[in-house]
Amino acid sequence: MFNHTFQDADDQQPQRAPLPDLCHKCGRCCNSATTFLPHRELLRLVAEGEKEAIDFLEIFEPFPSVEAARSVVPEQVDRVMQVIADRDDMDVNDVTFYHCRYVTEEGLCGIYERRPRCCREAPVHGWSVMPPGCGFEGWQFEQRERHQADVRKLKEMQFQMEMLSPDGIHMPTRNMTLDELRASIGGAIKPWVRFGAEQW
Ligand code: SF4
Ligand code: SF4
Structure with a gap:
């Protein structure tokens, strides 16, 4: 909940890989x-x-x-x-x-x-x-790009499923209804909504 840098109360990435050693040790x-x-x-x-x-x-x-x-x-x-x-x-x-x-x-x-x-x-x-010039700037850029690409991929998948299964029930490649798929995608997008994920 309390962070070294400014973050939200629920910010966390439980499955994130260990951080690379990019710190310049500037102490800012x-x-x-x-x-x-x-x-x-x-x-x-x-x-x-x-x-x-x-x-x-x-x-x-x-x-x-x-x-x-x-x-x-x-x-x-x-x-x-x-x-x-x-x-x-x-x-x-x-x-x-x-x-x-x-x-x-x-x-x-x-x-x-x-x-x-x-x-x-x-x-x-x-x-x-993080402060401007922080050693993690490049890593943070890659993270933002990756999350945006992941969200776009999920949205494309949802769109394709809606086209293939207009009744939202007989999903050809997934063992779930369209509503379940939407809920699953909504859950995956939720952590990033405050950073604009709905527009990605
Ligand atoms: S010096 Fe920096 S890394 Fe070390 S305990 Fe303090 S805030 Fe954390
Ligand atoms: S490089 Fe970034 S993480 Fe390392 S001490 Fe400076 S501001 Fe903090």
């Missing part, structure tokens, strides 16, 4: 973490004993203001603020940026072998908001 993402939830919600979850919230605030310390974060990692703060401004389920006035207690002055991780899951898994996917 470690100094500009944000979360989907406002800081006050994190504190409430900590008070309730929620483990991920506790782990997150154990390593990340809030900047006193957005401007304080901007003075350290201006390009990433601007990028995140723009993404949040474009959404209607988040408020730019509720954003807190965090810096890690364990990032060294050289930008290295001071607890690399025991860094938490949110650090090991970042960036989660092609739309995770």
Whole structure:
């Protein structure tokens, strides 16, 4: 739920291959973490004993203001603020940026072998908001292309099935009805809808 970089609460890719080693070790993402939830919600979850919230605030310390974060990692703060401004389920006035207690002055991780899951898994996917020039830019581009191609393929399959089986019941090559196929495709597309999958 809480991430090294700005992501949504339900962002995850359970079947993703291990991340390639592309990090330049610039430390900028470690100094500009944000979360989907406002800081006050994190504190409430900590008070309730929620483990991920506790782990997150154990390593990340809030900047006193957005401007304080901007003075350290201006390009990433601007990028995140723009993404949040474009959404209607988040408020730019509720954003807190965090810096890690364990990032060294050289930008290295001071607890690399025991860094938490949110650090090991970042960036989660092609739309995770990473700083400009991050070593994962190319990987993120490939991820976006791959997901878009996968969704287009599913839509073509659905279209062909609708042509071959107008009654939606006698599917020639699949042991499912057209409604079941639509539901299956809808499930596959769902994680990417907020990134525009309906238009792909
Ligand atoms: S911003 Fe990218 S290149 Fe820099 S430390 Fe984070 S993951 Fe590595
Ligand atoms: S624990 Fe390490 S990888 Fe994670 S934010 Fe801190 S310095 Fe970066």
